[in-house]
Amino acid sequence: MKKIFSALSMANEQIIELETQLLKRKLRITESPCDIEALVDQRQLHTFCSNDYLGLANHPELIEALAEGARRYGVGSGSSHLISGHNIAHDLLEKKLATFQSEHIPQARALFFSTGYLANLAAITGLIKLAKPGEASIYSAKLNHASIIDGVRLASAQSKASVNLFDHQQLDTLIEALKKDTKPLKLIVIDGVFSMDGDIAPIKALVQIAEEYDALLLVDDAHGFGVLGEQGHGILEQFNIASERIIYVGTLGKAAGVSGAFICAQAPFIEWLIQKGRPYIYSTATPPAIAHALLKSLAIIESDEGKSRRHQLNQLITHWQNAMQFSAWEKVISCTPIQPVILGSNANALAVAKLLDEMGYWIPAIRPPTVPIGSARLRITFSANHSIEDLQALMSALQKIERQVQMESGS
Template identity: 40%
Template sequence: MTRSIAGELQQLREQGLYRSLRTVAGSQGSRVVAEGREVVLLCSNNYLGLADHPSLKRAAVEAVERYGTGSGASRLVSGTMELHAALEERLARFKGTDAALVFNSGYAANSGIIPALVGRGDVVFSDRLNHASIVDGCLLSRARFVRYPHNDMNALERLLAEHRGAGRMLIVTDGVFSMDGDLAPLPALVALKRQYGALLMVDDAHGTGVLGESGRGSAEQFEVAADIDLQMGTLGKALGGFGAYVAASAEVVELLINRARSFIFSTSLPPAVLAAARAALDLVDSPEGKALRRRLARSAALFRDALQEAGFDTMGSETQIVPALVGEAEPAMTFTRRLLEEGFYVQGIRPPTVPAGTCRLRCTLMATHDESDLERAVAAMARIGKELGIV
């Protein structure tokens, strides 16, 4: 008998996996209004606080006044505006590549790029903790999909050796893992891709604008940018806007223009989004951007250290993404509700986003957070964690 939708929803509730939307008022700053009260926002990816920055807002408004609100079509029809070309040229310079291509979201980028690069007869190797959009891109490609244990380079090398000669080989990894906040070992991945003649793609959604001396991301931090075939990232996290990009060789970008279905069959990003992204890149390159990165790194380190001192397992975090391991779904969501009552908006993360038994509070830091708010948040988490038997 066909399952009823109502029954399926009830099952999600009983398992502690039911999700609902919570509306926040105001911009995505360090404080927002949720459920009628002001709270400290500790679950936004607006890492540098640029989502309401005056220079980005000004650029967006000016673009609307000059170009209107929409692009009108897909890029291969009439939807390639001069703003698209200007942003892609700026992104290529930012990432140090021959070319770049803009997509409508990170999900659209990964689900379009991977199937354009590999297909039947090819092999794609994916870290087990990669983002869902990478997983779906791998499945859509119909290539042989091989997942290796998280950051286990010995296991990856065995798998590469086993599949050598089986068509094109693509290694794909997050640069910063979005639920754990740890980094991929990019130098080791570069060495393996060279040894086995594979392509290497890095999703740096959570590193772009944040990591590296000039904010170029995890590849800059590890000094391996020139050795990565495809650097993918988003415009909607540290850059404060919306959309995504891939930076690569001109040849790879040309192939994606011709084969990436999520690019070919989507109306292109609107003028305001494109202009705001260029303004964000300029800001990342400015002294203000450097100061914001330093403040973010300092706040993240202080927050992470304080949570560890309070007894929380921060799961190997090395970045502005700082998880606090809870375990099961129900206590994780109880923890979330209790924190909201005390003025801190932190999301509990449950399956299928993370494996069963590893539910957590995923805290994300912004350069605009006040240290006093972060100290109060840690104190509240420590107190509630003890009451729930988590620490």
């Protein structure tokens, strides 16, 4: 019999281990556009799990803009931005993105990336290189997104930056640590909207802290861009914040409905990242057709249509908040389209997600390491394409499932 080489047997054993701990994840295949209904593994399901908050991912004008972009610029960029991949569509997009933050960041300039993951890696590792090795500190919120965690780890390994984790609802420890910090460069990093809980960071207090202790403040507004603020410009607009210390990261594959991300900051920081941000320098530029489609998306976000989509989203959020007692399951107080229902164990979360699936709903169980151990959950998300009736129907389904689970467990 042929002997299995050791790496392969390790892979097999580790996968079995994940299965045993109910932590194995499964890919599901959709055959339809991202919208509130999806054809998943050949079944039609109601979806409450995407980040397409404004319902733009399947918008006819965006589809047309992408097709027009492909006709104008082809389908590939051919190389990284600094070689030959930087197209007029990228440039126009960056200029427009900068105008979204220009009232909040002086001399705002934006830099486009193919994903938010890369934007966070580039921003954190790149900015830390402004200081000599060992002369920077990073302060990162414990519940920040994985891309921030990885950016912080990489910056710490590459530049010997010291790393401090803080609780974003308890800023005293952050302040105490900053008081003692004598390093020339300090970077505070925070999710604007926490991706798994939906709560919003105490951004005003953090800006004050950054000012007082001479730190930069990186805000990852992946889930706020397009959603927060009267014009959809994001968290800085919503809370009327202006500071030269802010490094703003926004993503474009969520509310903007397409793909990509950007960093917006004072022009010298962006120039530095073009020179030193390795994930920017050593990666092929996003196809310009995507940037062209994104220009259309930004126009919709700022338009009356964008406003009415945000209005609809806020109606859904208010409806959910007012009816939250519909079930006894633990919820997180959130005023964003991310509304988690905490189920605790992996087994509970998987069982409820399965029952939902049987009732025609697609809301996967979110388990560690995406969320802390013991807080497995349903991460319910709303889209402006949902109606109040859709929400009511989901609540009834959840009520039925809760009763069924209680009966089965005898409680």
